[in-house]
Amino acid sequence: MPETRADASQWIALEDHWSAHNYHPLDVVIARGEGIWVWDVEGKKYLDFLAAYSALNQGYGHPRIVEALTRQAKELALTSRAFRNDRFGPFCRKLSQLLGYDKTLMMNTGAEAVETAVKACRRWGYRSKGVPAGEAEIIVFDGNFHGRTTTIISFSTDEGARGDFGPYTPGFRVAPYGDVEATRAMVNDRTVAILVEPIQGEGGVVIPPADFLPGLRALCDERKVLLICDEIQSGLGRAGSLLAHTLSGIRADGVTIGKALSGGLYPVSAFLADDAVMDVFDPGSHGSTYGGNPLACAVAEAAMDVLVEEGLVEHSARLGVHLEERLRAIEVDFIEEIRVAGLWAGIQFSPSVGGARKISEALQAKGLLCKETHVHTLRLAPPLVIKQEELDMALDILEGVLLSL
Numbered sequence: 001m002p003e004t005r006a007d008a009s010q011w012i013a014l015e016d017h018w019s020a021h022n023y024h025p026l027d028v029v030i031a032r033g034e035g036i037w038v039w040d041v042e043g044k045k046y047l048d049f050l051a052a053y054s055a056l057n058q059g060y061g062h063p064r065i066v067e068a069l070t071r072q073a074k075e076l077a078l079t080s081r082a083f084r085n086d087r088f089g090p091f092c093r094k095l096s097q098l099l100g101y102d103k104t105l106m107m108n109t110g111a112e113a114v115e116t117a118v119k120a121c122r123r124w125g126y127r128s129k130g131v132p133a134g135e136a137e138i139i140v141f142d143g144n145f146h147g148r149t150t151t152i153i154s155f156s157t158d159e160g161a162r163g164d165f166g167p168y169t170p171g172f173r174v175a176p177y178g179d180v181e182a183t184r185a186m187v188n189d190r191t192v193a194i195l196v197e198p199i200q201g202e203g204g205v206v207i208p209p210a211d212f213l214p215g216l217r218a219l220c221d222e223r224k225v226l227l228i229c230d231e232i233q234s235g236l237g238r239a240g241s242l243l244a245h246t247l248s249g250i251r252a253d254g255v256t257i258g259k260a261l262s263g264g265l266y267p268v269s270a271f272l273a274d275d276a277v278m279d280v281f282d283p284g285s286h287g288s289t290y291g292g293n294p295l296a297c298a299v300a301e302a303a304m305d306v307l308v309e310e311g312l313v314e315h316s317a318r319l320g321v322h323l324e325e326r327l328r329a330i331e332v333d334f335i336e337e338i339r340v341a342g343l344w345a346g347i348q349f350s351p352s353v354g355g356a357r358k359i360s361e362a363l364q365a366k367g368l369l370c371k372e373t374h375v376h377t378l379r380l381a382p383p384l385v386i387k388q389e390e391l392d393m394a395l396d397i398l399e400g401v402l403l404s405l
């Protein structure tokens, strides 16, 4: 361990030497977090506007979730699903009722929830739709981000995420995001599902045209295809709704959630669907040693209670209006597009800026942490516990930095 807490460079040197270089983090070494604030090893305080890609919707170290975690850790942390545990059934009921599906299948990471959805859709296709064995197809969209497993990167359109990781898993077709007619043209008798992010988070908070999700819903109904919404980043309040796709007035046949499901304290994810889909799983067909463990259930239960009882979803919708008004009032000519949904924004800069990384670094110097996504987009995603005056403080910093460029 480094001996002093005075100089971030020693931590950075350790990380660069001993860790694989699979990220390009800002050079801030965080040592403590509380609510919307973090402190680095040098004692400098920052507002966090990334919220761990929306895992920290409830803020850092929410006391109720920490309490649930510590209490449960002392009682019982892991049984594996070889035995039953007293937290599992009650939590599955709570989550299923909250999101309005018959059943929950708990996993750990977001990518695992997506893998679960893929398996469910394929099996459903063979058993309920009569697709010939081994021929199921799932339609996905360009610009998607669903995780990092070899199957999931097989249908990524980001060369950085997939290049030289082949051979790739077959059975996926990529349609243009936002285009129902082009999607329709790809559906055939082997299509079992359409997998879509209601808003593309990693893609840069890309909001599709209003008729896109309703169009996909109608298409799925016509062609006996499952509509699966990946709500891992967009869900649980981020976009101003418990599930972002319901803002379009539709209901998906299945959803994946993760990240804020545990309020940033523990990896917990889930796939939810009705019995007609979920019943394809029988003993031995799927699972995970840690999936549905009592610690995960206790943490996620507290995280869901916080989300609901503190009104964070409604707060996100309300404050998001203010966020959008303030962003649109920033008068600079190098912003190409501003996209806002709840407390979630993507600011697309023109290439003349030289990349959004430069802006992230300038904001960091002023005490505001956000991160570029792709090259020219800055994503804003504060913890949903933020107050309006704190949001204004951050937006003053952002406006100041942009006006000084």
Ligand SMILES: Cc1ncc(COP(=O)(O)O)c(C=O)c1O
Pocket: 053, 109, 110, 111, 112, 114, 145, 146, 147, 148, 197, 201, 202, 230, 231, 232, 233, 234, 258, 259
């Ligand atoms: C929409 C979406 N799906 C899946 C994932 C993967 O989640 P995890 O990193 O927990 O595997 C992410 C992560 O950013 C995501 O945004």
